[in-house]
Amino acid sequence: MQPAISVKNLGKRYTLSHQSQERYTAIRDVVTNGVKQFARKLQHPFAKHSYDPAHEEFWALRDVNFDIQQGDRIGIIGRNGAGKSTLLKILSRITEPTCGQIKIKGRISSLLEVGTGFHPELTGRENIFLNGAILGMSKAVITRKFDEIVAFAEVEKFLDTPVKRYSSGMYVRLAFAVAANLEPEILIIDEVLAVGDAQFQKKCLGKMEEVGKEGRTVIFVSHSMPTVTSLCDRAILLESGTVAKIGPTSEVVMHYYTNGLSSPAMIKYQERHPGDSFARLLSASIKTGSIVEGGAIEVSISEQVMVEMCFEILQDTAIQFVPNFNCFTADGVCAFYCHDTNKHQLGKGVYISRCYIPADFLNATTYFIGLAVSSYQPTVKVHFYDENCLSFNVYDPCEGVATRPETMIPIPGAVRPNLKWEINKL
C-alpha cells in the first residue's frame, strides 16, 4: 500500500546572517552590500567566489527519508535544534524545503499552536468561528460542531465575553476544543499539550487517542517521553537535522536516552545539579542484581529493582532530609510514590540512598522515575525534584512469572504486585 506520507532526501537550508539582528533586510544593507561586492570585484577581478563571513549556511534538515503508513501514530523526538519544528513546518506547508520531495496522500491539518489568530477583543463565540476558519473548517462544519466545541472547552457561561477576560486555562481549553474537532486524515501536532492543567491535558490526550483509533494518521512532536510513549506506536528520532533512528516508540526512546551523555537508567549531573542551598542531586541509577554498571534499562519482572541516588548535603543543619521518588507509567499515570520512612538528620557530606522495589511488583511497561529530597520540619520543603529523570523498561518473560496467570494476555494495571492471599474453608 502507498504510504500516507513519503519523505525523500528532504533538506532545508537557512542562511544565517551574522550582521543584523533581525531577519528582514533593509534596503540600505542591500545597497551597501552590493557596492561592497562590486568594489571587491574591481580589486580582485579573477577571484571566483569570495567567502562572505557575514552569511553562513546552516542545514536545519538534511537527507531526511522516511515513510509513514496510513493510521500510524508517529512521535517525533529529538533535542532542541534537532530540526523537529522545521520538519513540521515543511510538512504543514508553512515553509518550503530547499531540496527533496514529500508526497502526502489525504487531507492534512496541522496544529503547531493552539488558538492561532485568536483575537483578544473578540468573544469566545466569535473566536471559535475565526479560529475554525483559519484552520480550514467551513462555517457549516463549525456551526454543526459548535455545541460539541463549547462543551469540550467548558466555557458555556463565557461565550459572549471577550477572550481577553478569560483565564489562561479557559483560553487554552477553548483553543484546543476548536482544533480537536478538526477532521483531517492526517493530523500534525506540535507540543501544544504542554499548556493547560493536568486534568485538561488528560482529556486532550484521550481525544487524540480517539483520533488515532479512528484510523487517522497522527504526527506528534513532544519533549515529554511518557506522552510520546503512550500516544505513539512508532517514533522518529532526529539528531542535528538527520534521522538518527526510526522504529517502535520504546526502542527509539531508549536510543534517544542511551545516545546522550546519560542512559535512561543512569544519570550523572555534570553542570546542572538539581537542588537548592541545602541539598543537591549528583547522580542516580537503576540497578538489579545482575546489572550494576551503566544502569539497568531492561529489567525482568521477577527481578528486584534498586533505585539509587547520590546526593550532597551542603550545610550542617537540624533538618531531617527525606529521600523520595514517584514512579510514572508511560500513560502518565502515577503508579506510586514512596519515601524513606526512617528519619535521618544528615550533616554535610555526600550520601547514597537506595530503595528496593521488590520482584513481582511492577507490571510489564516503561516506568519513569522522578527523584526528590524533601524535608517536612520546620516547613514542607522540596530541595530538589527531577521529574522523569530515570526510566527503565520492565519485560515479562512469561515463563515462570509468579504474577502471571497461565495465559499470555496483557495484564492491565500500573503495578502487578505479588500480594499475600489466603483462602479458608468455612
Next chain:
Amino acid sequence: MHASQQMLIIEAGRSERHYWRDLWRYRELFYILAWRDILVRYKQTVIGLAWSLLRPFLTMLVFTLVFSKLAKLPSYNVPYPILVFSALLPWQFFANAFTEAGNSLINNANMISKVYFPRLVIPASAVIVSFVDFLISGAILIALMVWYGYMPDWHIVMLPLFILIAFAAAMGAGLWVAALNVKYRDFRYIIPFVVQFGLYVSPVGFSSNIVPDKWRLLYSINPMVGVIDGFRWSIMGGNVHLYWPGFVLSVALVTTMLITGVMYFRQTERRFADLI
C-alpha cells in the same frame, strides 16, 4: 475525485498546482478576516462606525474650503463638495487599502508562521475591509447629492466599472507593498509617505482639467489620476470631459500593477514564514 485520493506533493520551488483551488476552498477566510478587522476596529470606541463617516466628511469640508473658497478653483457647474467627494471616495479607498494591505502580513505574522493557507487571503481581505469603508462613506455622496438637489445623468451607470478599476489599483499596489514589506521593512516608512504625497499629486481637491494639456499624459502616469477622473466623469456627467489617452494609460498601468503584483506575491509567499 475522492477526498482521500488527493495527492499533495511538496518540493522546492514547486508552484502549487492547486493554489487557485485552495484559494477557493479558503474563500470563507476572506470574509471572516475582513469581518474580524471590522468588528475589532470599533470595539471600545464611543461613536463606533460613525468614524468611517466622520473622517471623509471633515476632509471634504476642509478641501472645499481650501480649494474652492481660498484658491478659487473652477467647479464646472457642480457643487464643489460633490466635486471633491467624488474624488475623495476612490482616493480614500486606495489609500486605506494600500496602508492596510501593506501592513497586513506583518500584523498577521503569527498566523503566517503557524498555519498554512494561501497567503493572498490576508492582503485581499485587508482590501475588502477598505472596500466596506468605501461603501459606507458612499452614503455621504448620496446625502450630498440630495442636499444640493444634484441629479447625475446616464454616465452614472458606468460607475461600477470605475469601482472595479479602483479595486484593481488598490489590490495591485497592496500586493506589491505587502510582499515587499515582509522582506524590506523600509516600506513601513514608505507607505505613509506615499499616501501623504499621493493626496497632493492626485486630483483630489481639484479637477485634473486644470492641468495644462501638454502635461496631462505625463500626469496620468499616476494611475489614480485615471481612476479619479473616471469617478468624476461618471458622477458629474457631461460637465467634465474624460481625457481618454491619459485614462487608457492609467488603466494599462493599473492592469500591469495588478498582474505583476500577483506574480511577485506568488513568487515570494513561500518564503514569508522564514523572513517574517
